[in-house]
Amino acid sequence: MTVNSYDEWSPLREVIVGSPIGYDSHELDLSFRLFFKVFDEFTGMSRKLIKKQYVEELHEDVEGLVTALEGLSVTVHRPLTLPKRADFRTLHWQSTSTPALNVRDQAIILGNEIIETPPQVRARYFENDLLKPLFAQYFAHGANWSVMPRPVMTDHSFDLSHARAHDPEHVPGFDELALPASGMGFEMLFDAAQCLRFGRDILVNIATDHHALGAEWLVRHFGERFRFHLMRRLDNNHIDTQVLPLRPGTLFLRHPGVVDWLPEPLRRWDKIYAPEPNPADFPDYGPDDLTLTSLYIDMNVLSIDENTVIANSQAPQLIKTLETHGFTVVPVRHRRLFGGGFHCFTLDAVRADSGPEDYFS
Numbered sequence: 001m002t003v004n005s006y007d008e009w010s011p012l013r014e015v016i017v018g019s020p021i022g023y024d025s026h027e028l029d030l031s032f033r034l035f036f037k038v039f040d041e042f043t044g045m046s047r048k049l050i051k052k053q054y055v056e057e058l059h060e061d062v063e064g065l066v067t068a069l070e071g072l073s074v075t076v077h078r079p080l081t082l083p084k085r086a087d088f089r090t091l092h093w094q095s096t097s098t099p100a101l102n103v104r105d106q107a108i109i110l111g112n113e114i115i116e117t118p119p120q121v122r123a124r125y126f127e128n129d130l131l132k133p134l135f136a137q138y139f140a141h142g143a144n145w146s147v148m149p150r151p152v153m154t155d156h157s158f159d160l161s162h163a164r165a166h167d168p169e170h171v172p173g174f175d176e177l178a179l180p181a182s183g184m185g186f187e188m189l190f191d192a193a194q195c196l197r198f199g200r201d202i203l204v205n206i207a208t209d210h211h212a213l214g215a216e217w218l219v220r221h222f223g224e225r226f227r228f229h230l231m232r233r234l235d236n237n238h239i240d241t242q243v244l245p246l247r248p249g250t251l252f253l254r255h256p257g258v259v260d261w262l263p264e265p266l267r268r269w270d271k272i273y274a275p276e277p278n279p280a281d282f283p284d285y286g287p288d289d290l291t292l293t294s295l296y297i298d299m300n301v302l303s304i305d306e307n308t309v310i311a312n313s314q315a316p317q318l319i320k321t322l323e324t325h326g327f328t329v330v331p332v333r334h335r336r337l338f339g340g341g342f343h344c345f346t347l348d349a350v351r352a353d354s355g356p357e358d359y360f361s
């Protein structure tokens with residue numbers, strides 16, 4: 001049981017699958033509103049309850065993902081379940097922890113090393129504690145394990161310039177920030193899901209100065225072992241509904257415009273474009289619900305190997321697109337949008353025969 005994962009497509013042997021159990025509310029603080037671009041909704045509210053039905057349905061669907069993976073002879077590991085009392089406080093603020101559902105977001109496996117990334121959303125500050133027993137087991141079996149600097153995460157830690165440029169009316173200015181300065185400037189706030197792995201080459205999206213600090217840490221930490229290719233503002237943060245490599249030489253892209261952000265070698269790869277999402281394929285959410293993802297979330301597929309992907313059974317056009325391009329699609333139901341899809345819910349710890357290949361030459 002040691003980690004070995006250098007890309008997004010080699011044969012999947014071991015995976016961690018998250019869990020939504022205990023996900024009963026969203027904490028609507030500055031960090032949440034900034035990350036999910038929710039500044040002009042539920043204003044004046046500090047917490048938004050999530051309907052129990054939605055959590056139960058998502059739990060059913062994630063368990064369906066586990067069943068499908070085990071049916072494909074993939075070893076599945078699960079995080080600890082969120083304790084009943086998930087409130088916590090730091091020296092500067094308090095929050096309520098999220099469960100480890102989107103386990104792709106705050107840890108990345110590069111080769112035989114687990115890297116925990118610094119949270120961008122305060123409610124996620126201790127989320128990785130639910131993964132620690134698994135990381136400790138991998139460490140005991142020889143994996144390297146690094147944790148990027150834990151941020152203080154006061155209001156002043158965040159670079160709000162990108163958000164303010166898009167929504168000056170609702171995004172607070174520096175003088176309006178509530179929490180005291182942490183005695184430093186912007187902090188390293190960066191998600192693993194801003195990265196995609198291509199053997200020796202890692203694609204990284206940064207949209208703010210607090211992201212750039214995270215990318216700089218990766219570059220310094222890994223030196224010559226990996227080559228990091230920075231893209232600026234392909235998205236606000238995560239890019240696994242903008243671009244996903246399905247096998248060497250083939251990219252799954254949200255639309256042709258994404259190519260303009262890609263490093264030169266990837267522009268020569270074959271491209272499969274996601275179909276325009278059909279709103280009728282999605283659940284009916286009312287004005288009182290908080291939807292946290294775009295309608296492109298079903299692009300967020302999980303590769304089992306170079307020919308097989310797990311995709312949402314509720315996205316028939318997307319399945320047809322992938323099948324038309326020769327992929328075998330394993331359909332799994334995903335009904336509720338909690339900020340993630342099958343790539344988000346999973347952390348691929350072992351991909352057989354994956355290595356630091358040079359796919360960029």
Ligand SMILES: NC(=[NH2+])NCCC[C@H](N)C(=O)O
Pocket residue numbers: 102104105193238239240241292293294295296297300339340341343344
């Ligand atoms: N690893 C993740 N959680 N990725 C999810 C990205 C979702 C993306 N922001 C969208 O709305 O389409």
